[in-house]
Amino acid sequence: MTRTVVATAYGGPEVLALQNVELPPPSPEQVLVTVRAAAANPIDYKLYSGAMGDNPAALPLPIGMEISGVVAEAPGRAVGYTGPLQVGDEVIATGIRGSGYADQVLVDAADVGHKPATLSFEEAAGLLLAGATAWHLLMKTEVGSADTVLIHGAGGGVGLMAVQLAVLRGATVIATASSARHDQLRRLGAQPVEYGAGLADRVRQLGRVTAALDLVGTDEALDVSVELVPDRARIATITGFGRAGELGIAALTGAGDGQAIRNAARPELIKLAAAGELKVAVDKVFPLEQAADAHRYLQSGHARGKVVLVP
Incomplete structure (x- = not known):
């Protein structure tokens, strides 16, 4: 039993x-x-x-x-x-x-x-669940060393993984979170920014965003993403399914091809953690x-x- x-x-x-x-x-x-x-x-x-x-x-x-x-x-x-x-x-x-x-x-x-x-x-x-989800988001948006990626909801489990994986890819990371989580995000290599009114302008002051990951599904996160990212194919959400089709952005789940991508990420995530590169x-x-x-x-x-x- x-x-x-x-x-x-x-x-x-x-x-x-x-x-x-x-x-x-x-x-x-x-x-x-x-x-x-x-x-x-x-x-x-x-x-x-x-x-x-x-x-x-x-x-x-x-x-x-x-x-x-x-x-x-x-x-x-x-x-x-x-x-x-x-x-x-x-x-x-x-x-x-x-x-x-x-x-x-x-x-x-x-x-x-x-x-x-x-x-x-x-x-x-x-x-693995948070790590593989973050991996999927970064794969779908093709984030690399030439990018500045905006991550909404960076203080959560998936967000903290996405920040680390994006930094490992050489990207510049702008991370939205409450002020209480800013020090934690700075230690991981991100530039934190407070969400709320005026978010788009605060992000613009930090750099030109080329990709965005939405982990919260709020109208603010989605609207700011499409306002700042020129190519909507480089915006992905794991929660904003209701508006994803309307906005022309990727809505990612662990079904179908998404599950295959996430499964393939598992041994890679373990290697990174074993090397001390992923916390x-x-x-x-x-x-x-x-x-x-x-x-x-x-x-x-x-x-x-x-x-x-x-x-």
Whole structure:
């Protein structure tokens, strides 16, 4: 038996509860991982809120898509995307179909990579979903060393990854965030700017923007992006889907080609983290039984990095 956090209904964090679940033995294509840390991501609460559908037959709905831990069982010749997997290996796993808030999880071996020794379990749990999303944004907008990229919502999990990856590409980064997060962004190599009235003018004072990444989906972020970036093909959003078509900008998801791009990014992100070139900022750590509190904090918008659960 393993403890697993599930949503018992559709709604707010109050619907989250711990249940005991019997896991089947792993198939030859799977590994059993003892969870050391599980990252909380916005997609987690979007799924149980009902915003993405509310099928009663899916309840109780397991929660969590991103973990780090130790391989407990590896039948057959399990091979992850960083090589063969053996019992005792420290690993990162994504694509676990929403059962990551648990003591143990079954994961397809193809979705498992070896944890960089440079990262703690808490840090490693927050590397791949945010990192792969940021990678996708930068690939789509073709950001390189000749660019000045404007990143809206740079203080969040995806934003902090996007800033670092853009700097590693040699780009100049202008990052919107509240003033409380400006020092953190400066340390990562960005030029921070406060969002709000007059944003476009403040950004112009810092440089000529050639690409923009929208991580917040506000009208301000979208309008300023299209005002400042000459080529709308170099603007991408992961949240502003309602206006993306109207504005002629890219709306990115993890489906189809997007998933292939994000999957291909995983070993590259691990290499960068292993080399100490990519950091994961962990803001708060909650015990598994306080998953609802973790989600209340995540939804408050005050997190300065990843929110993590530990069994």
